[in-house]
Amino acid sequence: MGDNEQKPQEQPKPPPPTPILNQVILAVIGLLLVLSPIVVLSGSGSIAALLAKVLSGEPVLTSLRMGDGSEGKSSAPPEQAESLPPIVEMSEVFRFDVSPDWVVSRFPRVTSGLAILNFQGYRVPLVTGTAEDDLAGTVTYYFDASRQVRRIVFEGTTGNPNRLLAFLATYYGFVYRPTNNPAVYLYVVPEEGSRGETHSYLWIRPRGILTNSDPQHRFDLSLVLERPSR
Template identity: 35%
Template sequence: MLARPVVMTGMLGAAVGVPYAIHNPPDEWPAWPTQQAAPVAEQSIEAAGAPAPAVKSLPSVQGPQFPNSLVYESPMPLEGGGFYSIEQVLRMDITKDWVYQHWARKSTGLSEPDLFGIRVPLVTGTGMADLAGSLSYYFNGQGQVDKLRFRGVTADTSRLVALAQQQYGLTWQPPRVPGEQLLQSRAGDKVVSQLRTFPEPVLWSTKPHGSFGVDLEFNRPGSNRFVDSLGPRLQVPEATAQAPPPAPEPQQASASPGAPAGASGPQLQNAQRPDFRWPN
């Protein structure tokens, strides 16, 4: 067994000699490959006219696989195939097939018993006058749009107001609350279509696109459909007036002989006992 000083001396010599031998090799040793050799090799390949190696792209991660999964794959985002202008989507000549082709996600079965409703997410762009929210189409039995509803936000209402005035004939009405913009078209005393905008309760300087809330409903003229301005109301049955029941008459018990005036109840029962004595 080697002594410990000898082992330590050998380890120290290896730590010094091996790095020196690597960086200062003898002439008969082969040349070590270094990082500087790579550019030289690439220059020689380019000089020889050989094509550069193709850059491989990262592999794509696939989702869950199931029968016929390739049939249902769609790269379309949930809000649709792209941005649609306000004039393109707020129309009465749109068909159900057009809606199905332009949105990957739809909601059906809305709260109109005699109409077929389709609700889609809507983003018309990134400008200050664009809309973002929920758009609903209601189709009648002939496949025509009888009602349009939109609930969402915007930063500039001028473009939407111009469309409501020019295309649907809405006119300005007195606001019901401060800060409200109200436009309506009427048939007698009933509201056919309505556009209502109002400032959001909380305004953020970092989120200007959500400055105004938008509540829009357009009905086809002549469809006998109107805007319910009051919204849904809770039906509460009226209470019938009933006479209050008569108050019970106080029962007076006859006092026993020798009982003081005003004695009744337990005191009267105790007074009837033979061993009972009234306090002095």
């Protein structure tokens, strides 16, 4: 074969993909393999959003919220945070000059439909603070047909009932009444002509097990306040 014979002209090889394009392709393929279960559970919208983050340069682990574990943790939903009971004073709760509208607007969670006799009840969670002599439980307001509070019922706990006793004695005239059971304490509002019967009362019962780690739950309380006649 002569020197001047022309060799077949070789076809030029296609240029290799750029490193950036390779990274993008690998990231997309890997992401699809990892997220295949999520495609079924979340739909194409979630995948599209994640792909958009990866293609925009965001790390894959960051897009998946799998970095250090802290990004995947979410705070309580806003509706759950709003439903937490507010801290209120005893003087604001145990009063008879409130209306159903006040109850609904003051507390984030209200249970209605608690009818007894001719009264309509509204129950709310109660927390007066975090001190040992604060209260925690529920308060139920019972309204009559004229939308006046006729009865207030509290069921809950405290670590020290002295502050509640001082409040009830000052504003409603509660006094101690001995009972035949030394394990319970009874306070009542004396009523003339009632033949020993009382309508407003407070039962205090020490819990069976007391621990230093739970100082706010040492006494169970049952309080019934009837609207004063005068």
